[in-house]
Amino acid sequence: MNERFDGNGIFPRGEINKAYARYFQGTSYLTMLSTEGVKIGNVVFEPGCRNDWHIHHKGGQILLVTGGHGWYQEWNQPPRRLSAGDVVHIAAETKHWHGATADSWFAHIAVEVPAAGAGTEWLEPVTDEAYGRLARGGAE
Known part of the structure; x- marks a missing residue:
């Protein structure tokens, strides 16, 4: 299933x-599944x-991978390849x-993990x- x-x-x-197109390179799609209490979105790349x-x-x-293959990378860390079923916990204040x-x-x-004053700071593009x-097969 995942390969196709x-x-x-x-x-x-x-x-x-x-x-959010200005923060993406390429085309993504967004469906908000919940905006009450906890913001939950389905993001497709x-x-x-x-x-x-x-x-x-x-x-x-928190990212819950539901299909395809992707990458996740934290600043100064090696990239992690992702596939359906993977879960990524991203701590607050982590550049990624x-x-x-x-x-x-x-x-x-x-x-989005709820917290008072929570927000996203968008930074430089991934070159x-x-x-x-x-x-x-190389790392950043």
Whole structure:
């Protein structure tokens, strides 16, 4: 199933993610599953799409991978390849990025950990050079 993932999963792929497009390289899709109490979104990345480096202040985030193959990387750490069933706990104040591999769609449920004053700080893009090294088996 995972090898043929086309971005359509158990949750709706939704519309092109225009609200956050400036923080992504490539095309992503967003469907908010919950905005009450805990914000939960289904995020789908086309092959090669990734978001910029960013930090979740105060609350952190949890990613539940539901399809395809992707990458997760924390600043000054090796990248981690992700597949359906993987869970990523992102502590508050951790600089990181995530996105699809170059040859696969990728989908995850993003859960924002609630906290007073929580917010996201968007930083620099993941460069094409750094991302390209992942496809060739190298690390950032």
